[in-house]
Amino acid sequence: xxxxxxxxxxxxxWAWFTSTIAGILLIALPxxxxxxxxxxxxxxxxxxxALRKGPNVVGPFGLLQSFADGLKVFLQETIIPSAAxxxxxxxxxxxxxxxxxxAWAVIPFNSGAVLADINVGLLYILAVSSLGVYGVVISxxxxxxxxxxxxxxxxxxxxxxxxxxxxxxxxxxxxxxxTFNMNGIVLAQQGHGLGFVNxxxxxxxxxxxxxxxxxxxxxxxxxxxxxxxEAESELVAGYQTEYSSMSFALFWLGEYANVLLMCTLNAVLxxxxxxxxxxxxxxxxxxxxxxxxxxxxxxxxxxxxxxxTVPRFRYDQLMRLGWKIFLPLxxxxxxxxxxxxxxxxxxx
Amino acid sequence: xxxxLAFYLFxxxxxxSAALTILARNPVHSVMWLISSFFNAAGLMIIIGAEFIAMLxxxxxxxxxxxxxxxxxxxxxxxxxELRAGFMKNFPVGIAIALVLLAELVLGxxxxxxxxxxxxxxxxxxxxxxxASNIENIGALMYGRYLFLFETAGLILLVAMIGAIVLTHRExxxxxxxxxxxxxxxxxxxxxxxxxxxxxxxxxQL
Numbered sequence: 001x002x003x004x005x006x007x008x009x010x011x012x013x014w015a016w017f018t019s020t021i022a023g024i025l026l027i028a029l030p031x032x033x034x035x036x037x038x039x040x041x042x043x044x045x046x047x048x049x050a051l052r053k054g055p056n057v058v059g060p061f062g063l064l065q066s067f068a069d070g071l072k073v074f075l076q077e078t079i080i081p082s083a084a085x086x087x088x089x090x091x092x093x094x095x096x097x098x099x100x101x102x103a104w105a106v107i108p109f110n111s112g113a114v115l116a117d118i119n120v121g122l123l124y125i126l127a128v129s130s131l132g133v134y135g136v137v138i139s140x141x142x143x144x145x146x147x148x149x150x151x152x153x154x155x156x157x158x159x160x161x162x163x164x165x166x167x168x169x170x171x172x173x174x175x176x177x178x179t180f181n182m183n184g185i186v187l188a189q190q191g192h193g194l195g196f197v198n199x200x201x202x203x204x205x206x207x208x209x210x211x212x213x214x215x216x217x218x219x220x221x222x223x224x225x226x227x228x229x230e231a232e233s234e235l236v237a238g239y240q241t242e243y244s245s246m247s248f249a250l251f252w253l254g255e256y257a258n259v260l261l262m263c264t265l266n267a268v269l270x271x272x273x274x275x276x277x278x279x280x281x282x283x284x285x286x287x288x289x290x291x292x293x294x295x296x297x298x299x300x301x302x303x304x305x306x307x308x309t310v311p312r313f314r315y316d317q318l319m320r321l322g323w324k325i326f327l328p329l330x331x332x333x334x335x336x337x338x339x340x341x342x343x344x345x346x347x348x
Numbered sequence: 349x350x351x352x353l354a355f356y357l358f359x360x361x362x363x364x365s366a367a368l369t370i371l372a373r374n375p376v377h378s379v380m381w382l383i384s385s386f387f388n389a390a391g392l393m394i395i396i397g398a399e400f401i402a403m404l405x406x407x408x409x410x411x412x413x414x415x416x417x418x419x420x421x422x423x424x425x426x427x428x429x430e431l432r433a434g435f436m437k438n439f440p441v442g443i444a445i446a447l448v449l450l451a452e453l454v455l456g457x458x459x460x461x462x463x464x465x466x467x468x469x470x471x472x473x474x475x476x477x478x479x480a481s482n483i484e485n486i487g488a489l490m491y492g493r494y495l496f497l498f499e500t501a502g503l504i505l506l507v508a509m510i511g512a513i514v515l516t517h518r519e520x521x522x523x524x525x526x527x528x529x530x531x532x533x534x535x536x537x538x539x540x541x542x543x544x545x546x547x548x549x550x551x552x553q554l
Binding site: 013085119124128134138152153320 | 407419
């Protein structure tokens with residue numbers, strides 16, 4: 001895109017600057033639209049599994065429901081509790097929302113269609129996703145209220161625990177792909193399974209890591225069955241209890257943007273990203289971003305499905321799963337995979 | 349131009365955040381400024397082209413260490429008026445530490461001005477691999493030239509970890525709260541549910 005702006009008579013610096021801003025808008029604005037629609041989809045799937053109709057009044061098939069909700073919270077009054085720490089109370093939803101948008105900078109939407117094609121793409125995602133916990137922890141503390149505080153404590157422990165196993169599953173992927181670059185990881189999956197299946201999930205050594213990653217992603221985004229941070233039977237609404245209007249909406253949007261990001265990571269790291277599912281020249285006529293969107297949507301459906309069917313974990317079960325099962329398992333697979341690669345690819 | 353601008357922005361932010369870390373009256377604010385300082389230091393690392401170290405700085409310090417700081421500070425609910433009561437008592441010690449740090453700083457700059465120190469004979473074995481990325485260079489150094497030092501560092505961390513576990517470990521005396529997870533998972537609906545048809549007026553013996 002820089003070349004296009006240069007052809008309009010800009011110097012290289014200005015063209016780079018303009019094209020980066022344009023790229024950010026090109027990703028962030030459709031992402032916001034996608035988040036609004038995905039909230040609608042989530043509610044529809046959840047309703048269908050509970051034999052209800054779900055939102056069906058606003059717009060055709062209720063499609064405009066999320067926008068109506070957005071308008072409603074926009075017009076509401078922002079209430080700040082008098083005992084709250086005002087600055088941090090308002091900062092927390094901003095952190096959640098911003099961090100949820102940041103990680104999209106390195107997601108490849110098509111061959112070469114990535115805002116920042118950096119060498120350490122996957123590390124960047126790990127770094128940004130480790131920041132997500134601050135929004136929750138700060139909101140819980142700044143609210144100066146019991147339930148949000150409990151929720152913040154739970155969230156901090158939960159996110160740190162599952163980040164460890166996510167880190168190790170990512171190490172497995174990086175070992176096999178041989179690069180941290182997101183596009184490089186996608187390309188490494190081309191014809192990975194028997195020469196025609198695109199995706200690391202087909203690999204018997206990486207498939208268990210995908211399962212671990214999927215479950216850890218649920219825990220990391222605090223989705224059901226790991227939504228203990230906002231368990232309504234115990235904690236009212238968790239860390240969001242004291243929030244209203246736009247500050248609440250920012251939490252909401254950030255949360256769903258994070259869920260979409262985790263679905264995207266599933267697709268990019270284990271299911272071939274923008275590559276078609278199998279290596280067949282006809283399938284390459286379908287644009288790459290469409291394949292990616294189909295995969296993201298599939299994973300989002302899985303997330304909603306799990307939300308609608310699986311009961312909530314107990315907190316000690318959650319901690320046990322993270323530390324006593326996933327951590328040793330993923331460590332074992334890091335050793336197994338590096339051993340296998342030394343044996344077959346790099347030689348002893 | 350833009351590099352200079354970015355450098356001064358990040359450098360000013362690091363120093364301002366570090367100053368606010370010790371000046372903030374609220375300990376939670378203090379940790380927040382510390383996080384901001386870590387973050388801007390990562391920005392400085394990116395400017396000199398050390399993107400791997402920058403990312404690790406964010407992952408390790410911001411993402412893990414500072415979260416634990418925040419966690420502890422929030423849990424302890426420190427009363428700062430009480431802490432400041434001991435200010436005059438600890439003032440001489442603080443001044444002494446500050447003087448030592450200042451002397452080291454001056455000595456360091458003076459030594460640098462006098463000419464950089466030659467550490468051993470440069471034999472080229474630590475030279476960066478041209479055309480390779482940050483990660484490959486660091487990996488080649490760590491697992492090649494500095495392998496034993498690297499593994500020693502790992503062993504020291506392992507010892508520290510085991511020490512921390514030993515210090516906090518307590519033998520479980522009271523069985524209260526202990527759960528047999530395997531038993532819970534192995535439980536089937538057939539074991540837990542009984543279908544009975546009690547006669548009218550009679551109860552059920554469970």
